[in-house]
Amino acid sequence: MEAKLFMVSLGAGDIDLVTIKALEVLKSVDAICVPTKSSDKSFSKSLTHKIILKLMQKHEFKKELIPVYSPMRFNPEDWEEEASVVLRACEDNKKVAFVTLGDAGIYSSVYYILDIIKEKNFELYEDCEVVPGITSFSDASARIKKPLCLGDSALEIVPLLDYEVPKTKIFMRPKIGMETSNIKEEGKIYSFENLNFEGEKIYDKKIDRVKKYMTLFVDFFKG
Ligand SMILES: C[S@@+](CC[C@H](N)C(=O)[O-])C[C@H]1O[C@@H](n2cnc3c(N)ncnc32)[C@H](O)[C@@H]1O
Numbered sequence: 001m002e003a004k005l006f007m008v009s010l011g012a013g014d015i016d017l018v019t020i021k022a023l024e025v026l027k028s029v030d031a032i033c034v035p036t037k038s039s040d041k042s043f044s045k046s047l048t049h050k051i052i053l054k055l056m057q058k059h060e061f062k063k064e065l066i067p068v069y070s071p072m073r074f075n076p077e078d079w080e081e082e083a084s085v086v087l088r089a090c091e092d093n094k095k096v097a098f099v100t101l102g103d104a105g106i107y108s109s110v111y112y113i114l115d116i117i118k119e120k121n122f123e124l125y126e127d128c129e130v131v132p133g134i135t136s137f138s139d140a141s142a143r144i145k146k147p148l149c150l151g152d153s154a155l156e157i158v159p160l161l162d163y164e165v166p167k168t169k170i171f172m173r174p175k176i177g178m179e180t181s182n183i184k185e186e187g188k189i190y191s192f193e194n195l196n197f198e199g200e201k202i203y204d205k206k207i208d209r210v211k212k213y214m215t216l217f218v219d220f221f222k223g
Pocket residue numbers: 012013101102103104105106107108134135136137
């Protein structure tokens with residue numbers, strides 16, 4: 001049988017900011033792939049490893065930890081190597097987790113690795129689940145009791161680069177019944193209705209008219 005892979009977001013560094021879902025997944029897997037910046041594959045420089053150790057101690061479970069050398073050089077060869085470690089772990093185990101800091105959707109190597117896994121083992125990719133987490137900036141906002149956006153303000157996440165970059169845009173707080181023609185699609189829009197609630201719907205397009213207040217649109221950047 002094919003292994004099951006989970007890409008698990010660990011949150012902003014405090015183990016109490018690990019979600020219950022992430023914890024349950026980590027308790028259920030056979031092995032956890034843990035990124036480390038050490039080329040000798042020790043965990044001496046791995047913040048992620050420190051979180052996993054504390055988590056296992058506090059919640060009284062123990063798992064095989066597989067080091068994934070992640071030098072953060074934005075080098076495709078590194079991602080190939082990282083993906084091959086995860087793929088090997090999936091050959092040797094029934095359930096495997098790969099862990100990442102913050103949320104997997106925010107500048108994490110998770111999606112570089114998943115792109116390679118998609119090419120090499122489509123079934124594993126299709127069945128894989130990404131578990132979301134609390135971002136560093138959600139934690140930063142909470143620490144100083146300042147909202148990231150409120151009322152008629154917006155939130156921008158800006159990578160510190162000296163060139164223009166494609167943007168993901170999130171559109172939220174619509175009025176029920178509103179037409180969406182003024183939302184211009186620049187990348188690829190998905191519409192999300194009642195996420196995690198009764199009547200949840202995810203559309204791989206922009207819906208024409210808003211039916212529920214709990215609707216958001218994400219125009220994902222084009223890479
Ligand atoms: C590769 S990104 C990963 C972001 C992460 N996935 C998240 O959801 O926050 C790393 C950047 O996030 C920010 N960051 C992540 N953790 C942080 C922390 N504990 N304190 C301050 N900034 C942090 C820093 O700007 C850092 O350079």
